[in-house]
Amino acid sequence: MRAFGYRQSNSDHTLFLKKQHGKITTLIVYVDDMVVTGNDPEKRKALQNYLCKEFEMKDLGSLKYFLGIEVSRSSEGIFLSQRKYALDLLQETGMSGCQPVNTPIEEGLKLCVEPNQVSTDKGRYQRLVGRLMYLAHTRPDLAYALSVVSQYMHNPGEQHMNAVMRILRYLKNAPGKGILFAKNVDHQSIEVYIDAHWAGAVDDRRSTSGYFTFVGGNLVTWKSKKQNVVARSSAEAEFRGMTLGLCEALWLRLLLQDLGYLSRQSIRLFCDNKAACDIAHNPVHHDRTKHVEVDRFFIKEKLDDKIVELPKIRSEDQLADILTKAVSSQVFSKFLDKLGMCDIYAPT
Template identity: 60%
Template sequence: MYGVDYQEAFSPVAKLNTVSVLLSLAANLDWPLHQFDVKNAFLNGDIEENVYMDVPPGYTASSKNEVHQLGKVTALIVYVDDMIITGDNEEEISLLQKQLATEFEMKNLGGLKYFLGIEVVRSKQGIFLSQRKYILDLLTEVGMLECKPADTPMVQNHKLGEYPDQVPTDKGRYQRLVGKLIYLSHTRPDIAYAVSVVSQFMHNPSKSHMEAVIRILRYLKSSPGKGLMFSKHNSQSMVYGYTDADWAGNITDRKSTSGYFTFVGGNLVTWRSKKQKVIALSSAEAEFRGMAKGLCELLWLRKLLTEIGFAPTSEMDLLCDNKAAIAISHNLIQHDCTKHVEVDRHLIKENLEVKIIRFPFVKFEDQLADILTKVVSSKDFYNSLDKLGMRDLYAST
């Protein structure tokens, strides 16, 4: 937008959630994973040529579907100058590699092993992602490589908030550490809630906030090699999710925290833990707002899978443990008590009517998204991680 960001330079990057979806498909369909690096990529070079960001005038697009002519798929994932190529046609993949080599100076790195600080291990069991080296380097940097490990990333019933008499801490160090933890949470859903909490105090951190960050690092010390396993399942296009909310859990402003997990092909691909922007007047309202966020993520996944030729063949399930919120979503009558969530309600109602989504009830003890909204007991925490597909290939047997 001119006058706002017209002069800014943006690096072309793939959404990391997209990478997770394609890795799940690769694990289910036995697709190869090739990695390349572009040697002569310049992020901020001056461009003298005309660059058209829209269809040039006079060009008429063909109505012929040129992407999936033979029912084959080849995906090119680009993150600035790093590339991953995968798909179900080795001949097409080879042809794409040769075409890229004629335009750029490419370096073939072989099978995918290390991508953006994420370690990739492939075996008969599936594709395993971890950030073990990243964690060990971080612990070394802050002098905590020999620290005492913690069994959970955050203590139960924590009272983190902003107080008038709080003791300040090094703001720059706090922001750097939290920033590194945010990036680490791309493969560690187990720290998502804890990182979400400490991220809320970036502008004015205190000693107690820094202690919470140190606790997360101590937890990471207990299992630096823990990561996500993408296994082979029978239904590669199966899409579903879990959504949950903790009502008025924030002690400072009484706002609720909602979270969701989504799965593609039986593998966890995306998750989020976030404090809601407005105060919910009831637990049903908090859950309902969380359902809307989870639905938006499932709709994005559906659109992505459709674009690459793997559209879901049935309704997507978003499992919720609040019967009142589920009842509101199915009620065709607009009541005064639901006017404040009217936009979310219409979004949910529309997708229910066209049979894109369903909201099955899940028992509280089977609600996986609970660990994204609050600190649970150590037993429940590790039970959820097992069901999410988190493993530690480096743990001693």
């Protein structure tokens, strides 16, 4: 690709770009699968011809299926899902006729390793969780549930297997649920919703962080992750979560710059913890925050440089809540709508 005049992106080494006269052509590659796109048809065709001379290749036309992800287009935008994969998984596990549920994890459920727990088939548990993890590419609604069950791969019990079975029952409810990327030319900023559930893990009292990142009002990345250390306060847990989400947003900003989009707008970081936001703005040293000084100064530096801003948000509007704990079906459904998740295959 470099020999043909393309530049390898520093933000994503699988992305190659060529810009000329205000037009751009890009290629992204995963092993032997490639996607070519851009706003210059001649350059796209030249790239395809060049690659066909170098390798044996087959042009599959417009993007419809890539690495198990189904791509559909309409006047509203682009829809990504993994419906076929989900249906195949339900068929293979014998769960095609199961009773569906509205949430992937039961509200208030606290999983842990019990001293005298009844063990389950470890190999089957690991295979099921591994298969479900592949669905996480287009299913942010599964992120928290999968982050919980994946913590018990080494020593699963019956309660953990029941939790995995519930995820499959949730899949049965809406196997075709996916993300809609709507056309939105008026709104092009980067927004991050970050949250942390302080000391939520029963086993070790570690906190769980979660973030959703949006570009132009469309959800692009997300993560639910248990923190590596025990936080001594909710503000400390939020700080660690803010840093995680901000790093992701900064990476997205660089990636957009590679693609030719230079945003002048600040990254909007939505955090509902008032103490964490106040400390981020306040340069005064506190004994209570000296163990998170690096995170605090990292965020403060970005605030001073106007790279990021911390607008106020109510707790009931914090979308990342569903990445840090199990919530009711009503809250879960409301937030999924706000994330742009829908099921185009559902009967109307």
